[in-house]
Amino acid sequence: MNKRPTILDVARHAGVSKSTVSLVLQNSAAVKASTRAAVEKAMVDIGYVYNRSAAGLRGASSGLIGLVINDLRNPFFTEFAASIQMTFARKGFSTVIANTDENPDIQATVIASMIEHGVSAFVISPTYAPDLSAFDRLEKSGIPTMQVLRQVDERTDIFPFASLDYMAGSRLATKHLLELGCKRIAFVGGLEDRPVTLERVSGYNELMDAEGRERIYYHGRPSRTFGRDIARRMAREDTRPDGVICFSDLVALGMISGFAETDILPGKDIRMVGFDDIEESSLCFPRLSSIRCDVSRFGENSAQALLNWLEQGDKPEATKRYPVELIVRQSSMRL
Amino acid sequence: MNKRPTILDVARHAGVSKSTVSLVLQNSAAVKASTRAAVEKAMVDIGYVYNRSAAGLRGASSGLIGLVINDLRNPFFTEFAASIQMTFARKGFSTVIANTDENPDIQATVIASMIEHGVSAFVISPTYAPDLSAFDRLEKSGIPTMQVLRQVDERTDIFPFASLDYMAGSRLATKHLLELGCKRIAFVGGLEDRPVTLERVSGYNELMDAEGRERIYYHGRPSRTFGRDIARRMAREDTRPDGVICFSDLVALGMISGFAETDILPGKDIRMVGFDDIEESSLCFPRLSSIRCDVSRFGENSAQALLNWLEQGDKPEATKRYPVELIVRQSSMRL
DNA sequence: ACAAAAAATTGGAACGTTCCATAAACTGAA
DNA sequence: TTCAGTTTATGGAACGTTCCAATTTTTTGT
Incomplete structure (x- = not known):
């Protein structure tokens, strides 16, 4: 050697x-x-x-990008991480990835360690943390940093924020179910206080209020398990909703399997729309209608925006929301 | 600034x-x-x-580990990557991750780029590539490198290999179905020529031959889509198998949803065992019996083995296989 | 063929650490 | 008080690049 x-x-x-x-x-x-x-x-x-x-x-750029993700195991974020990493790789940048598992302490340490390694820029899908010392540190370091998918720090002039147009998505889903003639539409999943939940629920609130319909919430962790549990519970209710909008496809898929156990078939006995349109949604049975976020394109775009900032010096706009679309499949049709 | x-x-x-x-x-x-x-x-x-x-x-260790994964979007590998990354992070190492999407060229470039960045060690779940120039380069660089999950380069004395005991798993699954009284047991998924497939099929072959039973293969990509397609096809066959061992849970989950479309219920109409035991398998309906590989512990162990090599200088054994176990759930029981 | 301009090449200082050899500051025993 | 021994602190060279200013080579126009 x-x-x-x-x-x-x-x-x-x-x-x-x-x-x-x-x-x-x-x-x-x-x-x-x-x-x-x-x-x-x-x-x-x-x-x-x-x-x-x-x-x-000697001052040359390290060509290293720091990618900090709050929940890498969630397929939505996995897809995002994979896509952004591959875009960077194509442009000759390497990506240091860290999963924080929603833990602010881990987040703080990995950011610190990435700064030591001299990353040229950060992409952070942050953990909701009470204190923003991590961001203060980032500000002092002067390293270009984008917040994605979750806006935790308010200073979007310093940390530009990019996400998807969840309000519009939620409006699309609700409108769709209303047009199908659903009377009782429930919103399932999402932790109550979280900004993301607020966004994903806002269009629902807006249209339900406009129609004078009752809002029905089942708040909780956006996981399969939660979806399954709610589906089982719902199956036992006397006045069961006839339409469901889920916080995420994960919740929806959980519900589908929960319903399967109780012989309720989405699309026939109840109408369902998910959110995210992960790959599985077009493969499961019944196929899940969903709000397509096209994370992988979102990843590419974000990567590109960051590279422009880094190389041409043009900072991304303070807040950018990429459009979403409704994909109708079996779960929200008469079979 | x-x-x-x-x-x-x-x-x-x-x-x-x-x-x-x-x-x-x-x-x-x-x-x-x-x-x-x-x-x-x-x-x-x-x-x-x-x-x-x-x-x-000045020669200090960079504290950077290169992690190269052939398919980061597959939940099995995601889990592995997340687990190994978090273990490294706990020990103060940062992880540069790259997804190669089974593309040898990408693999070669990202490895080269990581070497430039001075990573102290590599963990590679490699792409099957015709030429081993990437590994030759690694050998010359002298950077400690482990192959995990797929043994592509033969020189395990240079690139120690760690994986899971797939042969044992395949034996467990087959034995289980035989004991349940299955007569026609099929093996579904896995590309025919691949070493992993050979391993995951070996126990099946062994026991089927011992019992004098016919081997029934449906080879193909280990994806949900493939599983679904096979399930549909199987539903139309006159002498349908009464037991199925899947190459991976992804295939099994695909089959479950394919069967759902044709009103076949695994556990009642057919018995099924998956492979990997990803999280979803304990959540879907019907719950999927599976060979638990405990990837996340595997990740931790591999990380630890690498760190011992790096810090204490003791190279991992040339080939190490971690044990697996059979988890019986609804899909392989009478309901 | 010659000067002037342009193109191509070069030596050396700097970047922020580590590590070695050495020096300074302390001990405690004679 | 002195001296050896031990503990603690230090200056300087090195690591492999980049970049500036300077130099050499080539081209151009007359």
Whole structure:
């Protein structure tokens, strides 16, 4: 394991100075084609590999992006993380990913550690935390940082926020169920106090109020388990809702399986719309109608916005919401 | 955004030399308690943050681990990645994650890029690739590298391999179905030529042959879609299998929803066992019997093994297989 | 063929750490 | 008080790049 060759070895081997090699590395226009070729040949000949730490020391960008995710196991976030990471990779950036599991302490530590590693920018889907010291630290560090999917820090002028148009989605879903003639429409899932819940419920509230219909909430964790439990409970109720909007597809899928146990078939006995349109929703039975968020495109767009900030210096707008659409499938049709 | 303070600023502020500050940083025993306290105070006072690039230049470990995953969107791998990342984080290591989407070219690029970034070690769940140049490069780099879940490079003395005991799992599942009295047991999913498939099918082959039963294969991509399609096809067959072992839970879940469409209820009309025991399997209806692999513990163990290699220098054994167990649920019982 | 301009190349200082060899400051025993 | 021994602190060189200012080479116009 004899030391990695350096720029100097390359220079020696190609018969040029280290400065020239450096120029080649940053493919400067100032080096003659023939020289460049010679240098490049030397590099592969001796198996040179670039040392980013050394470059970073002199101020070059690290080409490292920090991605901090509150719940990486949730397929919605997984999809987002995978998509953003792959976009960065295509542009030559590596991504340091950390899952915080909704834990502010973990979040604070991983952010600190990423700063030490010299990440060039941050994308954070933050944990709801009482104190914002993590963000204060970020501000001081001066590292470009985007909040995505959850706006936790108010200072969107410093930490631009990008998300999806959940209000519109919720409006679409409610309108759809109303048009199908549903009388009692329930909203299932989502923790009551959370901003995301507020957003995903707002269109529902708006239209239900406009129609003078009763709002029916079943608030709770946006998980399969919760969905399943609510479905079982609902099956036993005397005046059961005839339409359900779920906080997320995970909840909806949980409900579908809960209903299956009690012989209720969404689409026939009750109408259901999910939220997110994860892959599984088009595969399950019955196929789940959902609000498509197209996370993977959202990931690409966010990545691109961040790169523009980093490379061209144009900061993303303070708040950006990408559009969503309603996908109608079996769960909200007469079968 | 005035330059980050350096070790020198801390020294000045605490009235000691930079060397002393460096010693404090590596908490050396050679510095007096009072001095250490003073230095530490100075650090928080001026908001010092450690510069790992600079340290790395002098040979210090980067504290960065490269994690390369062939399919990050598959919940099995997501769980693994999340678990291993969080274990590293607890030990003060950051994790650079890349999804290769089964693409050898992407795999090669991300590995190269991680080497540039100076990762201290690699954990790779590799893509099946015709050429092993990526591994050759790794070997030359001398960076400790573990293969997990898929053994692609034969040189396990160089790249220790850790996985789960799939053969045992497949034996457990088959034995279970045989004991339930199944006569025609099919194996569904898994690409025919793949080593993983061979492993997951081996116990099935062994026991079926021992019993003199016919082997029935439905090979294909280990996805929900494939499972659903096979279930539909199976529903139309005249001599339908009465027992099914799936390559993965994803396939099994796909089959469950495919069967649901044709009014076949696993556990009543057919018996089914999945493989992996992802979270959803205990939540779906009917609950899916499965071979529990406990990926998240596997992740922790692998992380720990790698850290021991890195820090104590003891290389993991060339091949390690962690045990699996059969979890019996509704899908393989009379309801 | 010559100067001037343009293009291509170069040496050296700097970046923020670590580590070695050395120095300074303390101990306690003679 | 002195000296050896021990504990603690220090200056300086090194790590592999980038970038500036300076230099050399090539091109252009006359």
